[in-house]
Amino acid sequence: MTVASLLDVEVDYDRGRALGPLTLSIGAGEIVALVGPSGCGKSTALRLLAGLEDPTRGEARRAAGRGETAVVFQAPTLAPWRSARANVALPLELAGVAPDEARTRADAALARVGLAGAEAARPAQLSGGMAMRVSLARALVTAPRLLLLDEPFAALDEITRRRLADDVLALWDASRPAIAFVTHNVEEAVYMASRVVVLSRGPGRIAAEFAVDGPLPRPDGFRAAEGFRATAEAVSAALAKGIDA
Template sequence: MNAAAVTLRGVAKTFPSAPPSSGTPSSGTTALAPTDLTIASGSFVAIVGPSGCGKSTLLRMIAGLTPPSTGHVERAEGAVGFVFQSPTLMPWATAQENCALPLALSGIDGSLAAPEALARVGLAGFEGAYPHELSGGMQMRVSIARAMVTSPRLLLMDEPFAALDELTRFRLNDDLIALWKQNGWTVVFVTHSIREAVFLAERVVVMSPRPGRIVADIAVDLPDRSPAARLSHAFTDQCARVSAVLEGAA
């Protein structure tokens, strides 16, 4: 196994609840119970679970956007890319300007890297387009290109395709697999879709709510991740396995 890209040791998150009116001391809401997780460098890990299971909180703590209440998050050296649930583009900026933002913030000229990243997500020729001129799927591609532009070692994705239609989602899934193979990223992909998780990831981490915790860690063995694999027996079997674990945990 490769070196770890991310290591979580006893990481937990408690959000303070509203001030108690009755005078009983409140300990707050536990979004995530103490959790250990190691993600190998170069692997594609999906995190699935129902809403409220702490999967987004876990991802935000890996990104460093939310500090853990207890425990440590260790991340290997290298840039991090983050893709949000919505495209999160600046409406006043073109696709190219949006894509170049991470570089611009570090004072690096992105006039070459940004068009290249856009071309890699199939958006060559749309550099000058504004977000409202693009479809939902294309906006998401710009968002992925922006996450790629710094050549990250680690790509964190928070239900990035949840708002898209199924056809677009399948296409983006296929593209994501291809990009992952090309670039050797470590990908942590949060989703609530079992099928999406099984199709994309080598390893599916299943989480459960109240309190948020990891209930299963399943290695997915799919010989083939081409679009045709979605109809294969192996794929349906793996989905059934993860599904059974999820239902057992609920």
């Protein structure tokens, strides 16, 4: 079953075309990574899937209903005056959930991302990795069918990035939402995704697609496996070709 799709979409800005034509489908429970050179329209494609922007031409379809699509941006975008609990509870409050239930569900979401005990902390008291975990908890608290991640780990160090990649896969395994995420890191894309889509230089079109073999979540040592290395090299080669095209 398809959860979200872009059908022959094109996006034009004053400076010219930013994306397309592009056709892309995200299946239920699928994890899709979008990689491509800067300015190719990866984040634009994600905004179309999120319903934050409309295509100039073509059609964008996604899971309908309040809370069924959630977005995590590169910056955690947390309200600095609210506690971690209150930040995570916000989408529930906006949906009319009773305050006691919203707090209970927020605490459970924070526990799922490893932040039990930090419910009262404010964003200024959190590390970058902890703040991103709060942002993930806020996205997951509504049990979305579609989770969109726009370079959520870009500002983090490599060790934290890898740890959070495993955390996201563990969270995915618990409820199996469809995930589409944007990254500049080829190895991160191959590690986290069941399918990697390579976009050409802008205006972005699909230059290549790769299925990634192996179980999800990834087992220990997966990054050293021959299949992982071969797929990462193939994605890198397609990316280089797309940039030069």
